[in-house]
Amino acid sequence: MLHPLPRPDKAGKVAALPAAVSRRNINRRLRAPGGHAVVMNDVANSCAFDVMGALRRNARGLSGWRLLVVAWLLCLGVPAQAETAADVLRGRLEGHLSGNAPLTLAPRSAPRAIAQFYAMRDWQPVWDAPRYQALLAALAGLEADGLNPEDYALSQLRRLPATTEAARVADRELLATRSCLLALLHLYHGKVDPQQLDPHWNFDGPRVDPGEGLLLVQAAVEQNRLDEVFQRARPQLPFYYQLREALARLRKVAAAGGWPALPSGPTLEPGMRDARVPLLRERLQLAGLLPATAVPEPELFGEFLREAVLRFQREASLLPDGRVGPATRTELNVPVAARIDQLRVNLERLRWFHNKLSGRAVVVDLAGFRIFYLVEGEAKWSARVQIGRDYRATPVFQSQLDRITLSPSWHVPPTIFKEDALPAIRRNRNYLVKHRLHVYNAAGQRISPSAVNWWRPGNISLRQEPGPEGALGELVLRFDNPYAVYLHDTPHKDLFDASRRTTSSGCIRVENIHELAVLLLDDAQQWSREALQAAIDERRTRDVPLPEKVPILLAYWTVQVDPDGYVAFRPDVYTRDPAVLQALDAQAQ
DSSP: OOOOOOOOOTTSOOOOOOGGGSHHHHHHHHHSTTHHHHHHHHHHTSOOOOHHHHHHHHOTTOOHHHHHHHHHHHHHOOOOOOOOHHHHHHHHHGGGGOSOOOOOSSGGGHHHHHHHHHHTTTTOOOOOHHHHHHHHHHHHGGGGGTOOGGGGTHHHHHHOOOOOOHHHHHHHHHHHHHHHHHHHHHHHHOSSOGGGTOTTOOOOOOOOOHHHHHHHHHHHHHTTOHHHHHHHHSOOOHHHHHHHHHHHHHHHHHHTTOOOOOOOOSOBOTTOBOTTHHHHHHHHHHTTSSOOOOOSSTTBOOHHHHHHHHHHHHHTTOOOOSOBOHHHHHHHTSOHHHHHHHHHHHHHHHHHHGGGOSSEEEEEETTTTEEEEEETTEEEEEEEEEEEOGGGOOOOEEEEEEEEEESOOEEOOHHHIIIIIHHHHHHOTHHHHHTTEEEEOTTSOEEOGGGSOTTSOOSOEEEEOOSTTSTTTTEEEEEOOTTOOOEEOOSOGGGGGSSSOEEESSSEEETTHHHHHHHHHOOTTTSOHHHHHHHHHTOOOEEEEEEEEEEEEEEOOSEEEOTTSOEEEOOOTTOOHHHHHHHHHSOOO
């Protein structure tokens, strides 16, 4: 509000300028950040005076544009408007809206996404006290998902004071919004980029329109429903929430000091007494394999303890003999902190492709040596599998099952021909007869093995004729991929009883694969189990198309939750966990 103007006296003099608009104060404030707006307000809101006289007395030394600014304000007598937080946000963000770059879910789109977020609000701040506290709570809750809240600046956000200063309000707004969007992206899409870790990775990203997603987040923030949108971003899978619960339980164990380590010594066997038995019992109780009840003879390795050891061994892909030797003791002594990290790694893996587990799907859990037929994420059938050896690891990728080959012949893949078959043939020509292999030239004509120089065989191939004893058994489930990988029957059914089933050359041998074939054909009348076997018994190689393509996911989890809630930790057979953990623990960009 303007105050009354002092008039010049009879000699034409006026009172001195108020301190707020003195030359020294104006110069000092003009040099300060945001000083121009401050000076304008001070001058315009000071008591008015004779402009020319005041300038003669006080503005000497104000040069150029500074003198003009002061004179202009004094002449107008209008107070300058202070810069608002919306002005600051617009100034910082509007440039990110230029150009034609599309909005994506990649972190590089964050500046554009934040700019669009505020442009849709006419650049007005959004994080009032209730919304801000809701955001802090949501970010803190990410620890339960195996993520680090500090990747989303939680401590920094907690330290930022509430303020009305425009620049600081804008600072807090930008940090809060970036943290919110980044956290939701990581929950929905994963923090780690699997393509950076695995050259075979070909899973599609989440099917969500970034613009629609941004509108959803904006509405949730404005309506203070942030907890709902965070919950929706998580994988809506029972397995995911089971792992979260397991993570919470193990963190409690860690906070209480962890589980006991079993000292070395002679192998513990059922029926024996040993001072280490109480520690073994406590360890299995913390794992959820034994009730926490008192026993009359604590040092006795009794039957209930043996059953718990057997299950622990089976779930850990150890030889299930009920004895605690070096291998079992090593597995029991893995620190709880390492198991916590293992859970975090597998929670991250679920975030990579949780959107794929809808409708019908076949999932091969490589590290768990299991295959599942899923309908809307629920397992309707499962079986054991044999996967590639360590040096011929079965790749992780996705495709679509589209056909079944009955009574398949086997064309020996180039790698197996070069590394396995050819050296064996050179040692013993009876290898071809033993494995019922025929030789074909480049034109596809069958030729005699004696016509081949096996030290320089040239462009030849080997094929095994159909039959139940053939390498592929009675049928193959096929899906397009560049690795010549497929699901197939096998004559080596005894290997399904092995604990560690890395026995193939990269393809996946499936136990009871005929049952899966019937499920995929989905025609109880034409393709019952009996009808399928009758077609196989014709011993005629032919392809049967599936009525519809079914997604197949070759995945890798080193944790499994059993129906009773027991969390089993699998061996990292292809040593893939460390790279994921390192990327997960790296600072978010």
